[in-house]
Amino acid sequence: MEDTSPVTQARVGEQKRAAACRGHDVKVMMTRIFKIIVIGDSGVGKTCLTYRFSAGRFPEKTEATIGVDFRERLVEIDCEKIKVCTADSLLTGQERFRKSMVQHYYRNVHAVVFVYDVTNASSFRSLPAWIEECKQHALGTEVPRILVGNKCDLQDSVQVGTDVAQQFADSHSMPLFETSAKNPNSQGDGSCDGGNSDHVEAIFMTVAHKLKSQKPLVLSQPPGGSEGTVHLSRGRDDGGDGARSWGCSSC
Numbered sequence: 018m019e020d021t022s023p024v025t026q027a028r029v030g031e032q033k034r035a036a037a038c039r040g041h042d043v044k045v046m047m048t049r050i051f052k053i054i055v056i057g058d059s060g061v062g063k064t065c066l067t068y069r070f071s072a073g074r075f076p077e078k079t080e081a082t083i084g085v086d087f088r089e090r091l092v093e094i095d096c097e098k099i100k101v102c103t104a105d106s107l108l109t110g111q112e113r114f115r116k117s118m119v120q121h122y123y124r125n126v127h128a129v130v131f132v133y134d135v136t137n138a139s140s141f142r143s144l145p146a147w148i149e150e151c152k153q154h155a156l157g158t159e160v161p162r163i164l165v166g167n168k169c170d171l172q173d174s175v176q177v178g179t180d181v182a183q184q185f186a187d188s189h190s191m192p193l194f195e196t197s198a199k200n201p202n203s204q205g206d207g208s209c210d211g212g213n214s215d216h217v218e219a220i221f222m223t224v225a226h227k228l229k230s231q232k233p234l235v236l237s238q239p240p241g242g243s244e245g246t247v248h249l250s251r252g253r254d255d256g257g258d259g260a261r262s263w264g265c266s267s268c
C-alpha cells in the first residue's frame with residue numbers, strides 16, 4: 018500500500034524536485050533564510066534533533082544548552098537554495114538574563130518546533146506553557162508550528178502514547194511527528210535500522226517547504242527602473258536584518 022504520510026510525501030517530492038533541478042542551469046540570485054526555533058523542556062532532545070538535521074548524525078556527547086545553540090544548513094527546494102537556521106535554547110536562568118535572551122530568541126521567527134520526550138510525561142504536560150509563551154511573543158497559529166515527540170527508540174519506556182499526542186496536536190492545529198534523534202528510523206514501530214537522518218531531515222524539510230510556499234520570492238520591476246534589472250523581494254516578512262541580528266554565523 019502506498020505510504021501517504023506527510024514525511025514520505027515530502028521526501029518523494031524532494032527527490033523529484035532535485036531530479037528536475039539537475040537538468041537546469043539554476044542561477045541563484047540570493048539565499049532566503051528561514052529561522053526555525055525548537056522549544057521544549059530541558060533534556061527532551063532539542064540539541065540532538067537540530068544537530069541531526071544540520072550535521073546528519075547524532076552528537077557524540079551533549080551538555081545542557083547554556084544560552085542559545087544556533088545551527089544552519091543550506092538546502093535546495095524547487096531549484097532554490099534556502100538556508101534553514103535552527104535555534105534551540107534552554108530558556109531558564111536568572112530572570113534578568115532570561116528576559117533579554119527570550120526577547121532575542123523569539124524575534125523574527127518563521128516557524129516553531131515544539132518538542133516533548135515520549136518517555137517523559139512531564140515534558141508533554143509542559144507543552145501548553147511553551148505554546149502560551151510563544152503566543153505572548155506573537156507566535157500564534159499564523160506561524161507554522163509542528164509537534165515532535167522525540168526518543169521513540171526507547172519503546173519500552175514510552176509514557177506518552179501516540180493517540181494522546183495526536184489529540185493534543187489536533188486541538189492546537191499542528192501536525193505531529195514521532196521520531197528519534199538517535200535512531201530516526203525507529204519512529205513509532207520500534208524498528209531501528211542504523212539511524213540514518215532521513216526522518217528528522219524530512220520533518221525540518223516539511224517546515225521549510227511550507228515556509229517557501231507561504232513566502233514566495235516576488236520578481237518585480239521598479240517603476241522607471243533600468244532595463245534588465247530584476248529586483249527580488251520576499252513575501253510577507255523577510256529574514257533580512259532580522260536574520261542578521263538573530264545569531265546564525267552567516268545569517
Ligand SMILES: Nc1nc2c(ncn2[C@@H]2O[C@H](COP(=O)(O)OP(=O)(O)OP(=O)(O)O)[C@@H](O)[C@H]2O)c(=O)[nH]1
Pocket residue numbers: 057058059060061062063064065066079080081082083105106107167168169170171196197198199200
Ligand atoms: N535514546 C535517546 N536519547 C536521546 C535522543 N535525543 C536526545 N537524547 C539524549 O537526551 C539527552 C538530552 O539531549 P539534548 O539534545 O541535550 O536535550 P535538550 O532538549 O537540548 O536539553 P537542554 O539543552 O537542557 O535544553 C542527551 O543525553 C541525549 O543523548 C533520542 O532520540 N533517543
